[in-house]
């Protein structure tokens with residue numbers, strides 16, 4: 054059995070960022086992900102905001118890693134060829150009582166060393182955001198947006214390009230420590246490693262309990278979002294936040310532009326018993342629209358094209374009204390067992406800084422030597438639809454697949470779908486295609502292109518139609534007999 058230096062459980066943004074950071078060193082690293090692709094958990098279902106650090110208790114790990122991550126993310130995104138945008142954000146006060154809250158946030162931000170914060174009059178806000186009305190607002194220029202799935206996929210793919218092994222559809226079932234090695238039982242066989250990193254998100258408690266009695270509980274808290282059609286992106290250009298909802302320790306329903314040009318409304322905050330209950334509900338759609346219209350009345354109901362939800366990994370119960378910090382620590386009882394617990398917001402922003410910290414913790418166990426061959430991820434980030442006519446016709450001359458548009462809404466071509474299917478992780482579901490090239494993400498939500506993508510999956514992967522899946526190990530797209538098959 055091969056001996057890995059480090060085994061990471063979970064291919065979300067945290068596990069993938071750690072894997073990518075470790076891939077700079079001469080180490081054998083393996084990542085186990087139970088989903089059919091990386092970014093199967095909460096990392097794909099959030100606001101995609103690069104937070105500045107105005108919301109977190111000074112001296113907390115959340116504050117530290119948020120600010121450090123915010124400072125690191127531009128150069129990391131450049132190395133990964135992932136676009137991001139510093140849109141800035143307004144936290145708005147609708148009355149004088151809320152203005153005091155803005156002052157409090159500004160003060161926290163100052164303590165956390167968030168630069169250039171400014172409280173400005175409602176009239177000044179209107180110059181930048183004509184559709185918005187408020188008494189005053191806190192302007193936060195160092196807040197930005199990134200596509201959370203593009204970022205996570207890029208981290209993981211770049212780690213693979215630098216020799217990290219990712220095993221998809223591989224669930225960690227049990228852990229044991231024998232002498233100096235962890236024995237890792239998975240759904241695809243047994244492995245062993247010197248260090249285990251628990252980056253299993255909402256499942257972090259289950260992983261801890263495989264080796265010791267956990268001293269914490271997880272309280273899943275669902276956040277639902279609405280996605281607006283791109284036609285309404287003109288309504289705001291920055292992020293618009295209310296003052297935070299103190300009782301629940303969440304930031305409140307906000308309006309967020311996405312890198313793709315949609316607006317997101319949400320998230321709600323609802324504590325749940327079941328961490329897998331990712332339903333979206335008609336009731337919550339109505340509540341979200343009502344709350345957002347208080348801020349931005351110009352949003353029409355029929356602008357909503359989709360809804361999704363993400364589950365927060367909270368370490369405190371709903372009635373505590375409290376706040377819990379990230380826990381990033383090595384077990385006191387089991388040497389080499391590193392746990393990332395309660396990584397809720399701002400986990401996406403903090404991921405690069407958390408990855409550095411975990412690497413430092415690993416260096417207490419393993420002598421880390423930099424690799425000479427480490428490579429960044431060179432990828433043309435301009436989509437076909439963003440290229441000039443001249444650039445497009447040059448591509449079509451070389452390969453006519455560039456000339457066949459598969460997804461009409463997002464103008465995605467056959468060649469882009471094929472490239473998405475040829476990913477280094479070998480992820481092969483309909484969702485893997487969608488998250489890599491946007492086919493199926495437009496207004497019709499795959500109504501037109503799904504059949505064409507399935508045809509290309511069949512041709513490219515040489516796969517029987519009955520084996521094709523939507524997004525997870527058992528999510529088969531077709532069941533029963535297909536036309537032409539004998540009964």
Ligand SMILES: Cc1cc2nc3c(=O)[nH]c(=O)nc-3n(C[C@H](O)[C@H](O)[C@H](O)COP(=O)(O)OP(=O)(O)OC[C@H]3O[C@@H](n4cnc5c(N)ncnc54)[C@H](O)[C@@H]3O)c2cc1C
Nearest residue numbers: 063065067087094095096099100102225254276400401402
């Ligand atoms: C509603 C909402 C909004 C948010 N907005 C923001 C934001 O705007 N900005 C920001 O910075 N942060 C935000 N966050 C926080 C951010 O999304 C999370 O902190 C981050 O995604 C956590 O990443 P993760 O890798 O820990 O978890 P996950 O992405 O959930 O990854 C864990 C992975 O582990 C895998 N796994 C679990 N158990 C096993 C097992 N036994 N074997 C193998 N694999 C396993 C899962 O399949 C999963 O893929 C938000 C979170 C929510 C819920």
